[in-house]
Amino acid sequence: MSGAAEPVTAAIIVIGDEILSGRTKDRNIGYIAEYLTGIGIDLCEVRIVPDIEGEIVAAVNALRARYTYVFTTGGIGPTHDDITADSVAKAFGVSIDVDPRARAMLLEYIKPEDLNEARLRMARIPAGAELVPNPVSKAPGFWIGNVIVMAGVPTIMQAMLDQVAPKLATGVQVLSQTVRANAREGDIGGPLKAIAESHPEVTIGSYPFLDEDGRPNSNLVVRSRDPMKLAEAVAAVEAMVAALRR
């Protein structure tokens, strides 16, 4: 970390029985993780919780107290198992009702005669929340306190994240550089540990992979917000890797 501004942090809460049963495979965590890293926000924790109000409330309250932002995905559709908005309202201790702004957005997409009670659920927004427009299918997400509530359908979630991103406080971007070791992790673990210990302001991760010839290899990923510290540590890692080949 550079001595600059305080890091901006985030957590994700994925809400949905279908993810926990394995029926649906999550495609949002990796996307949001990469997106946040790209704008200098540190994703620090992810939780996947079921469609149970108490679990959602507990996760929202635990994480919003701890991180700059909490992003939720899922549970904002028109059916009885979509309980995210009500749960977030409960977490904040605010009331929730059909929001005229959200209702107007739904009417851009839904004929008035089709705006039944189920669809009106999608306009239920906690008091005091800002809406997050949904360019795909209109039913909005929302932003209350430091919690940003988004859809679970990946295309809609991604569009909502694009709407929200310009308004986020962003940090200094973490820079990263990958050094291919051309060695097994076990052969570099010792010297790599020494480098990590003597460069406390960078983080160094080691990620094994099988190379083009099917041989065990490792990528060493050096990360830092400070370009100088990054360059110093990368030089040390490259020297270590070169020494191995001698």
Next chain:
Amino acid sequence: MSGAAEPVTAAIIVIGDEILSGRTKDRNIGYIAEYLTGIGIDLCEVRIVPDIEGEIVAAVNALRARYTYVFTTGGIGPTHDDITADSVAKAFGVSIDVDPRARAMLLEYIKPEDLNEARLRMARIPAGAELVPNPVSKAPGFWIGNVIVMAGVPTIMQAMLDQVAPKLATGVQVLSQTVRANAREGDIGGPLKAIAESHPEVTIGSYPFLDEDGRPNSNLVVRSRDPMKLAEAVAAVEAMVAALRR
């Protein structure tokens, strides 16, 4: 839930900065979720945490107190960022050292002259733990209390899960049946809610998708451990869907 035995529950802790930065996309959560569902174990929560001892200890202790089993993935390799075994030992308040059984397993794969300090890290096992054999690359996982520690590399994790599964207490499998609504979620939300309320012993999920003709459609998934209750609720859902078409 049927009136039978108590449900067997589980949580997953995914350990790794590379997942939180988005550099690596997790492929284990969905696999384990489906696997556990298949053997009647309810996956109730997932957390993804960074390579920070305090975070791993906190997650292990929070979840092992709450669920029948906790599965961890990642952080058991030979490099300095592999801190899962030490963190789990700390969570349980037990000592950790090179385990002779684990060392012997490593020597099936690694020449004695290559068994350096880094590789020996992979034989560090908390006192009192059982080993989980690794048929792929020998370095074992372990099982302590109700916590099962597995590798992060998907092929190795999957092989470890196969080793562990026969020893798990399994529950009555959740049965599920999917009814295709041929309707938008918003058109069925009302009647579906009524069915869900009058069948409290099943859970009914609604999952939108775009059908072959690109039209919004919904799959209604009814789940229960009790085949009779399941059949009754499915019949109600099918009657509701049929009534829509009239």
